[in-house]
Amino acid sequence: MKTGTLKQILLITDGCSNQGEDPALVASLVAEQGITVNVIGILEDDHTEQPEGLEEVEEIAGNGHGVSQIVYQDALAQTVQTVTKQAMTETLQGVVNNELTQILGSEKTMEELPPDQRGEVMEVVDELGETCDLEVLVLVDTSASMTNKLPTVQEALIDLSISMNARIGRSRFAVYQFPGRKKSIQQLVDWTSKLDSITSIFAKISSGGITPTGPALKEAMYQFGKKTLRRRFIRDDYTDIEEA
Amino acid sequence: MITQTSKKPDIHLRKGQIVKGKWHRNHYHVVKKLGSGAIGAVYLCVHENRQVALKISKQSASVSSEVNVLKSFQAVQGYHLGPSLMDVDDYQAQNGFNYSFYVMEYISGESLHDFIRRNGHEWLVSLLIKFANDLHVLHQQGYVFGDLKIENLIVSRKPVQLRWVDVGGTTLQGRSIKEYTEFYDRAYWQCGSRKADPGYDLFALAMVILRVYYPNGFTRGNNPKKTLQQKINRAVTIEPLKKLLLMLINNSVNDAEQVKDFLLTYFIHQKSKKNKRRYNQQAKSSHEAFHPFLEVSSILTIGGVCYLYVTFFM
Numbered sequence: 001m002k003t004g005t006l007k008q009i010l011l012i013t014d015g016c017s018n019q020g021e022d023p024a025l026v027a028s029l030v031a032e033q034g035i036t037v038n039v040i041g042i043l044e045d046d047h048t049e050q051p052e053g054l055e056e057v058e059e060i061a062g063n064g065h066g067v068s069q070i071v072y073q074d075a076l077a078q079t080v081q082t083v084t085k086q087a088m089t090e091t092l093q094g095v096v097n098n099e100l101t102q103i104l105g106s107e108k109t110m111e112e113l114p115p116d117q118r119g120e121v122m123e124v125v126d127e128l129g130e131t132c133d134l135e136v137l138v139l140v141d142t143s144a145s146m147t148n149k150l151p152t153v154q155e156a157l158i159d160l161s162i163s164m165n166a167r168i169g170r171s172r173f174a175v176y177q178f179p180g181r182k183k184s185i186q187q188l189v190d191w192t193s194k195l196d197s198i199t200s201i202f203a204k205i206s207s208g209g210i211t212p213t214g215p216a217l218k219e220a221m222y223q224f225g226k227k228t229l230r231r232r233f234i235r236d237d238y239t240d241i242e243e244a
Numbered sequence: 245m246i247t248q249t250s251k252k253p254d255i256h257l258r259k260g261q262i263v264k265g266k267w268h269r270n271h272y273h274v275v276k277k278l279g280s281g282a283i284g285a286v287y288l289c290v291h292e293n294r295q296v297a298l299k300i301s302k303q304s305a306s307v308s309s310e311v312n313v314l315k316s317f318q319a320v321q322g323y324h325l326g327p328s329l330m331d332v333d334d335y336q337a338q339n340g341f342n343y344s345f346y347v348m349e350y351i352s353g354e355s356l357h358d359f360i361r362r363n364g365h366e367w368l369v370s371l372l373i374k375f376a377n378d379l380h381v382l383h384q385q386g387y388v389f390g391d392l393k394i395e396n397l398i399v400s401r402k403p404v405q406l407r408w409v410d411v412g413g414t415t416l417q418g419r420s421i422k423e424y425t426e427f428y429d430r431a432y433w434q435c436g437s438r439k440a441d442p443g444y445d446l447f448a449l450a451m452v453i454l455r456v457y458y459p460n461g462f463t464r465g466n467n468p469k470k471t472l473q474q475k476i477n478r479a480v481t482i483e484p485l486k487k488l489l490l491m492l493i494n495n496s497v498n499d500a501e502q503v504k505d506f507l508l509t510y511f512i513h514q515k516s517k518k519n520k521r522r523y524n525q526q527a528k529s530s531h532e533a534f535h536p537f538l539e540v541s542s543i544l545t546i547g548g549v550c551y552l553y554v555t556f557f558m
Contacts, residue, residue: 062251078426082282089305111304111342114267115311115332118344122308130419162431166420166438 005133006088007035009220010080011060012153013141014042016053017213020184023056026217027064033221037064038087040079042149043072060213065091073149077156081163084136085129092128096121134164134171139185139220142177142202143211150202161195174223175201178216185219252302255335255343257287263298263345265333272298272347279395282423283310283412288350295352296330297409300345304334306412307344309422313414314348316385325382326411327351351407353400360456365482368453371399373507375406379445380500383417388440390415391423392448394455415440427451427461433468436495443498450492453485469493484510 009030017023027037041057043050054070061068067087071079097109100121110121138160140146140153157175164171172191175198180186188201257263263272272289279286284301301307314329327348334342360367382389391413398409413423421429421438430436430447438444454472455461457479465471472493480486488506491497497506 086303093305111334111344115308115334115344118304119308119312119315119332122305123312125305126309126312159431163420163438166431166440168419 005135006091007224008066008084008087008134008136009035009037009064009139009217010084010136011037011039011139011141011213011217012042012080013039013057013211013213014044014054014146014149015051015141015143015211016056017211019210019212019215021214021218023213023217024059024063026214027060027066030217030221031063031065033224035064035221035224036066036087036091037061037217038066038083039064039068040076040083041068041070042076042146043070045072056213060217065094073152076152077159080156080160084134084160084164088129088132088134089125092125092132096125130167131169133169134167135191135224136160136164136171136173137220137223138173138175139216140175140177140188140202141211141213143179154198154200154202157195158198161193165193176216176220176223177202178219179210179212183219184212184215187223252341253339254302255300255337255341256285257300263289263300263335265331265345266336266342267333268331270331270333270347272296274298281410281412283307284345286410289347291330291347295350296347297327297350298345298347300335300343302341302343304342304344307332307346310412310414311346313387313411314346316387317411325378325385326408351398351400351409353398353407356394356397356399356406356452356456357459359399365456367404368456368485369482369507369511371404371406372449372453373504373511376449376500376504376507378407379442379449380504382414383442383445383500386417388415388417388421388442389413389445389448390421390440391425391428392445392452393425393428394452397452417441427455433464433472433493435469435472435493441498442500443495446492446497446500446503447495449503450489453489454479 030037037060039057039061041054043054050070057070058068067083067090069079069083093110100108100110110118113121138157140150142150157173161171161173170193172193173189173195174187174191175189175195176185176187178185189195189198257274257277259274259276261274263274264270270291272291275288275290277285278288278297283303283306284299286297286299289296289298299307299310311329311332314326317325318329327350329346329348331347333346334344336342379389389408389411391410392408396408396410398407399405400407413421415422417440419440421440421444424438426432428448428451429438430444431438433447435447436443454475458475462471462475473490476486476489476493480489484507488503492503497503
């Protein structure tokens with residue numbers, strides 16, 4: 001089995017969206033295009049309870065077929081890579097489950113196989129996760145309250161690139177912030193395989209009060225290249241992996 | 245496509261609860277929780293009057309991965325790499341969800357911290373010799389332990405031996421490390437990549453030893469490597485151990501067998517020194533007058549002390 005490219009959007013935010021379309025709705029649209037939406041919510045260090053705005057985090061990821069996690073700043077680096085990897089495994093499992101349904105008929109999923117067979121299937125999933133190519137678009141909320149967290153975010157992104165580049169498959173990253181000055185999102189780093197070399201990417205940002213998460217997600221979807229999107233519309237295949 | 249794991253709630257087993265396998269129909273009586281990690285929690289259970297460790301998680305995929313690793317370990321004859329695997333099954337919880345679990349041998353013992361606190365740092369060398377050998381065998385099997393950290397190790401008794409208890413991070417060589425903990429992670433300290441090679445484990449091993457000296461850990465600072473060197477020089481008093489640690493963080497050792505040989509050389513060297521000293525003392529005492537009463541009483545005392553030591557500490 002040869003794999004194509006897994007596509008993910010990683011949204012990093014610390015609050016609730018307050019402008020434009022409902023991000024959960026947009027996320028389900030993005031997921032339809034074969035792009036997984038993962039969300040990480042960052043807590044203030046002095047918060048002991050989860051603030052209300054962050055409930056949205058789970059909802060967006062749920063609709064985006066992705067993984068969500070709410071963390072304190074110091075756990076960000078590790079969380080970013082766990083979330084990315086977990087989402088990859090889940091996407092691949094989804095693909096494998098579809099294959100199983102086709103082969104075994106009815107609603108057979110991995111979870112319903114006896115443990116021995118499940119283990120064999122899992123070996124395939126692990127193998128795919130290691131060898132497939134990956135594209136991650138990182139979408140960072142740069143509204144006012146995020147300012148003091150941005151250095152940590154940058155460190156976490158460098159760490160993510162170290163983790164993903166240790167795989168056999170290729171990984172590419174792009175970093176965008178929202179809100180942009182004029183558009184809903186603004187490019188900080190164009191598609192690249194190495195984020196290790198980025199330095200102070202968040203240096204020149206103007207932090208405003210609005211958080212247009214929905215429009216930002218929608219715009220981010222288009223950054224994966226329009227060619228792929230169109231092809232996905234025509235081929236009504238399951239959308240997570242193309243066979244090369 | 246459904247992402248079941250995200251919606252599935254975590255599972256908590258209660259003391260006294262019975263976990264019944266869906267496929268193999270074995271019963272496990274929950275005694276207590278032993279610990280929890282990134283993937284699931286481990287419980288001490290009783291099965292047919294035998295203590296076993298049961299790991300259960302909502303992530304059935306990760307459980308399958310770990311079981312695959314444990315199974316490949318069983319293939320290594322004559323070696324106990326990690327706990328032996330006894331059962332793999334699903335548990336249907338009351339909330340209707342299925343939770344995958346596996347059952348392994350329960351290794352009793354104490355944490356490395358506790359052991360060293362009671363017995364002294366000198367024990368580190370002999371524990372490490374055996375452990376480096378185990379790592380070497382694992383590496384020869386084509387694996388890397390990955391998430392090597394003090395919490396994943398236990399000092400078992402009879403024989404006194406450092407053993408690993410959680411194999412969740414074990415990764416095929418050449419792949420990317422599956423699971424790691426920052427303090428023990430080579431890439432975090434900017435001392436190399438996160439690719440699974442024997443050197444990754446050896447770096448983590450160095451950090452395990454350092455953690456014994458710094459139970460609360462420390463942060464990397466602006467110059468991670470320099471921080472490490474300072475911390476090593478400040479705390480590690482056993483000279484060859486210090487030398488070994490500096491070599492390990494510099495990636496100048498990439499074979500666990502080298503670690504074993506290095507420590508073994510030191511150990512034998514030290515022993516022969518001690519023996520020489522004892523020999524000299526004996527030679528001296530033989531010049532003095534022979535005193536049967538003293539002789540007998542000292543043998544008895546030494547014997548008594550040894551007996552007490554064995555009964556209380558081993």
